[in-house]
Amino acid sequence: MALDDEPEIVDAELINDDHLPVLPAGGAPARPLVDRHTILVPGEALPTEAEQPTYTERDLYVSKATAERLKNKSKPKNTSRTYENQRGLFRRWCEQQGRVVQPCTTATYVEYVATLIEDGRAPNAISVAMSAIRTWMPDDKKPGTNEARGMLNEYRKEWNKRVGPKKAPAITDDMLRAMVATCDLQHPIGIRDRCVLLLGRGALNRRIELADLTIGNVTVEADGVALYISASKTDQEAKGEETFIPAWDDPLIDPVRATRAWLDMLHQLGVHDGALLRALTRSGSLQSRATATERGDHVTGDAINDWVRGRARQAGLPNWKKVTAHGLRRGGAQALADAGMDPTGQGRWKAGSAVVKREYLDRATARTENPWLKLARPEPDA
Helix, strand or coil, X not given: CCCCCCCCCCCCCCCCHHHCCCCCCCCCCCCECCCCCCCCCCCCCCCEHHHCCCCCHHHCCCCHHHHHHHHCCCCCHHHHHHHHHHHHHHHHHHHHHCCCCCCCCHHHHHHHHHHHHHCXXXXXXXXXXXXXXXXXXXXXXXXXXXHHHHHHHHHHHHHHHHCXXXXXXXXXXXXXXXXXXXXXXXXXXHHHHHHHHHHHHHHCCCXXXXXXXXXXXXXXXXXXXXXEECCECCECCCCCEEEEEECCCCHHHCHHHHHHHHHHHHHHCCCCCCECCCCEXXXXXXXXXXXXXXXXXXXXXXXXXXXXXXXXXXXXXXXXXXXXXXXHHHHHHHHHHHCCCCCCCCCCCCCCCHHHHHHHHHHHHHHHCCCCHHHHCCCCCC
């Protein structure tokens, strides 16, 4: 060994072989798995990490087909699209502010709501944004809502004083008749639009319910038309529900005549199944759907709105620009309430709906029981 090849000295502790330190069997003891929600009965051992299964990638991934189903798992397509837009706006705002997007803190959530209020957004639009953001967060890391809701409630009061609630005008009986009268029953578009107006009014349809109808959902009988609503806002599990619209003696507003005429026209156009309401060209032929969206042959709720508003314009209604398809639902519900009936079942609202009570039933009662009526309309002397 060369002189400069000195052996390396390693610090060590010398011990006897028969006095080696005792190592715990199996390594460190398994940690207990408990939290504030854990419930144990007498004699039950604490659950530990050692009792938990070992997960692999196979336990975590889903197939492409399942992933597609999960995209809109609990919201209608329109709602999902709205939520995606709101979340995109929130993401961009957070990036500009240098804040964490997901999961966000309660302070970030509150600050964003305050920003929307400062921007003058409508209270209902802000409420939608709040819901979109909060439901986007993990279940155990959702931001608190008390502060944000408190701000929104105060802002709503200011908004209602300044702007007032914006609602689509109810389409009354007189408005409906005027709109139906504009439908040229010698042209496919006129035949289709009359059917839309009378089915929407009679069944108190939401516009997407009309747009989603298929030919198979419609049964025309001598005494009325039965519509099978396969899914709706209050039926997210798609259990389905049938709504019946009775026939009317007046041929102008008879849903039986209107529906039969449109089904006959579809037959002439070569359509025997699929979507009930179709997009048409000005000449009355079927519009090409080669570049259609995911709805295929089904039109959108916005298209239904355009058809209804177009009829209001042609009828010369003074407020035609504000008319929407929702006016058919509102007008029909109010007509039923004014006649002393509850529109809840016909319009597929939830039983005991506060909206129906506030918007229709209470309004009808307030008008029929108004104390000024006896003075305004005195009963004739016997």
